[in-house]
Amino acid sequence: MEAAVSTIAPTFPSGADHVRPLPTSWLVPASRGETAMPDRWMPESLRANCEEQATPVSFRVSYELAGFPGDPLVVVMGGISANRHPCANQADPGPGWWRDLAGPDKAIDPRSCRILGVDFLAGPEPDTDSPAESARKFKVTPGDQADAVAAVLDHLGEGAIHRFVGASYGGMVALEFAVRYPPRVGGVVAVAAAHRPHPLGAGIRAVQRAVVDLAAAGDREADGVALARALAFTTYKTSAGLDSRFSPQNIESYLMGKGREFADRTSGRAFNTLTRSIDLGAIRPEDVSVPVSVIAWKEDLNVPLWLVEELVSRLPSVESVNILSSDAGHDAFLLGSGAYSAALQAAVGLGAPRSSPARGVKAPHNLVADDVATAAVRTGVAADPAYGAVMPPLYLSSNFQFQGIGTEPEYDYTRSANPTRDHLCAALARLENGTGAVATSSGMSAVSVVLSLVGADELVLAPHDCYGGTHRLLTGLDRAGRLRARFIDFTEPGRLREELSRGPRMVWVETPSNPLLRITDLAKTARLARRIGAITVADNTFLSPALQRPIDHGFDLAVHSTTKFINGHSDVVGGAVVAADRGLLEEVAWWANASGASQSPFDSFLTLRGVRTLHARVRQHEENAAAVADLLAGHPAVARVFYPGHPGHPGHEIAKQQQKGFGSILSFDLKGGREAARGLTDRLKLFILAESLGGVESLVCHPDTMTHAAMDPAARRQAGITGGMLRLSVGIESTRDVLSDLESGLDAC
Numbered sequence: 001m002e003a004a005v006s007t008i009a010p011t012f013p014s015g016a017d018h019v020r021p022l023p024t025s026w027l028v029p030a031s032r033g034e035t036a037m038p039d040r041w042m043p044e045s046l047r048a049n050c051e052e053q054a055t056p057v058s059f060r061v062s063y064e065l066a067g068f069p070g071d072p073l074v075v076v077m078g079g080i081s082a083n084r085h086p087c088a089n090q091a092d093p094g095p096g097w098w099r100d101l102a103g104p105d106k107a108i109d110p111r112s113c114r115i116l117g118v119d120f121l122a123g124p125e126p127d128t129d130s131p132a133e134s135a136r137k138f139k140v141t142p143g144d145q146a147d148a149v150a151a152v153l154d155h156l157g158e159g160a161i162h163r164f165v166g167a168s169y170g171g172m173v174a175l176e177f178a179v180r181y182p183p184r185v186g187g188v189v190a191v192a193a194a195h196r197p198h199p200l201g202a203g204i205r206a207v208q209r210a211v212v213d214l215a216a217a218g219d220r221e222a223d224g225v226a227l228a229r230a231l232a233f234t235t236y237k238t239s240a241g242l243d244s245r246f247s248p249q250n251i252e253s254y255l256m257g258k259g260r261e262f263a264d265r266t267s268g269r270a271f272n273t274l275t276r277s278i279d280l281g282a283i284r285p286e287d288v289s290v291p292v293s294v295i296a297w298k299e300d301l302n303v304p305l306w307l308v309e310e311l312v313s314r315l316p317s318v319e320s321v322n323i324l325s326s327d328a329g330h331d332a333f334l335l336g337s338g339a340y341s342a343a344l345q346a347a348v349g350l351g352a353p354r355s356s357p358a359r360g361v362k363a364p365h366n367l368v369a370d371d372v373a374t375a376a377v378r379t380g381v382a383a384d385p386a387y388g389a390v391m392p393p394l395y396l397s398s399n400f401q402f403q404g405i406g407t408e409p410e411y412d413y414t415r416s417a418n419p420t421r422d423h424l425c426a427a428l429a430r431l432e433n434g435t436g437a438v439a440t441s442s443g444m445s446a447v448s449v450v451l452s453l454v455g456a457d458e459l460v461l462a463p464h465d466c467y468g469g470t471h472r473l474l475t476g477l478d479r480a481g482r483l484r485a486r487f488i489d490f491t492e493p494g495r496l497r498e499e500l501s502r503g504p505r506m507v508w509v510e511t512p513s514n515p516l517l518r519i520t521d522l523a524k525t526a527r528l529a530r531r532i533g534a535i536t537v538a539d540n541t542f543l544s545p546a547l548q549r550p551i552d553h554g555f556d557l558a559v560h561s562t563t564k565f566i567n568g569h570s571d572v573v574g575g576a577v578v579a580a581d582r583g584l585l586e587e588v589a590w591w592a593n594a595s596g597a598s599q600s601p602f603d604s605f606l607t608l609r610g611v612r613t614l615h616a617r618v619r620q621h622e623e624n625a626a627a628v629a630d631l632l633a634g635h636p637a638v639a640r641v642f643y644p645g646h647p648g649h650p651g652h653e654i655a656k657q658q659q660k661g662f663g664s665i666l667s668f669d670l671k672g673g674r675e676a677a678r679g680l681t682d683r684l685k686l687f688i689l690a691e692s693l694g695g696v697e698s699l700v701c702h703p704d705t706m707t708h709a710a711m712d713p714a715a716r717r718q719a720g721i722t723g724g725m726l727r728l729s730v731g732i733e734s735t736r737d738v739l740s741d742l743e744s745g746l747d748a749c
Ligand SMILES: *Cc1c(COP(=O)(O)O)cnc(C)c1O
Pocket: 442, 443, 444, 445, 467, 469, 470, 510, 514, 539, 541, 542, 560, 561, 562, 563, 564, 573, 574, 575
């Protein structure tokens, strides 16, 4: 009975340490702002010699504070390309620079501490000087950055911070902060960071600045920054790490792409000021009186192990040292591996927030069995607190009552959250083995919400034969300048590796593909894409979670048109996104609520009703489809069958490994071409000529003139779609009826 009550009005464990319910928007609350540096403050370089003559300069510093009032404060600072936005939050739902390490259920969890991010000081505002001119006037030291953090703390009325977590350049700033403001910091976590530069690094940075100055003098500042940054990227990974991803032929396009991306958001002045600042770092570790935790990588070329050892040997108070290994080299500090996350979480010292249930992400609660098939049948069942209804009731209400001003009801408005939709989401999350799910008004709105995670200058790699609607949306967004899309053949050997050198933000796959049932290796794709930190998405519509679970193979998101197998009765249009981790789930949920893509309660109710029978339906679908595939393969009117269950299918082996079954969509080519296809579809009685798929009823479709008619004819031919091709969605009618309908139709071909 206890479980029953928590279904509709989940209560969050009260009094438990550092556990927070997620707020209405599903993102932690946050604020952003800026403050001026104190009145008489000036950069150290001016202070040192010409204090009186120095022209007054006005520096401003911007910050972002995410988390719940009263929680311990953790400052995070990253390398020179980082900024005040480490993770998605209410003030800025966009992905942050530390999305793998900061965020709900990450090493630094904003439900257990407040996260303060600060923009680096890069010069006075406004400033129109060239990088060289600016450098002549003043330099910004890591100590100046530490002063900027102190200024933000004063502005916010904060006394001490629990931990200062600094990675790379940010680690230098953290150590400086501890030297200057020992009573204001409980401890420093230095990640891939050292107390001083070393000659190789300083030498490369000097060359970089010379490139920027030279380019700026020729009015090509941005090109200079791009080149300088490209040079830096040669040392961010190990040589073995580079070798596993690139060839000598394509490394250039990767480096230049990275450089240009950086130059789009960083001025030459900021770049030169910050790289010089690293070289001005000169902390005496003996002066750091607070405890320091050190995390470093053996393979880091920028912050080599010998330098980290020097730091550790000279620090008076070392809390912990973690030396990790990764062929990502210096870049490893941005990527959240298990060992690294655990070390960082331990160093921050706030423990793991116990995972709390939240709207849209509730776990099924009254299950006696572990099996997902049981979860599909039983999520939300026998859990009605009002009347003890066995099946969860349908809440159509658009709004929910507040108990009084200042109270927050569990549900307030149906676009944001609705109990009926939450039951569906809980079931889908369980089926796909994700943290949570978001249900949307259509498959395409699910696709659209996921694409909201990609920024304007960021690249999406998608299959050249992806679902037509997805192709159209990606192309449209690309044309409108909202993202960049590239369509590639994922089954071409070596192609993905090559394309990943472009640094895509998102890798989108669809397997099996439509209508040729081509198979993409999920585990391999996830592994390669993860190395460069791309978000991986699999459109899992064709198989449903009953037969394939992309998250189990390392994918971040599984997307569905629930219109198809999940609802399965061809009477609802709907979609869903299931996320492997809570950070991405929150971002997706935020966009679904903000853009109004949420599924209606009634459609959610019907879809959940469909989910109940998913596994039973899929069994019958599969049995019929296998029989149909055999019939087609042995029939003289058929030239070729595309069905991954046949050993001759090029994707058969991978399908066998990553799928629990071969599904019930298949295509075939008729020897008689277009005329034969027309004749057969006219003769079929059970198979209805219609688009869509995955319903209980058997359907036949002519891709050339129906589902794929919008493709230009050349692309259609290239994809292998002919006039004589038909695609079947084999339903769950009796096997005998399905076979006899097809057989008599084919015999007359
Ligand atoms: C149908 C389909 C979609 C689009 O879903 P809608 O519910 O029609 O918006 C996306 N991907 C695939 C693979 C589909 O079959």
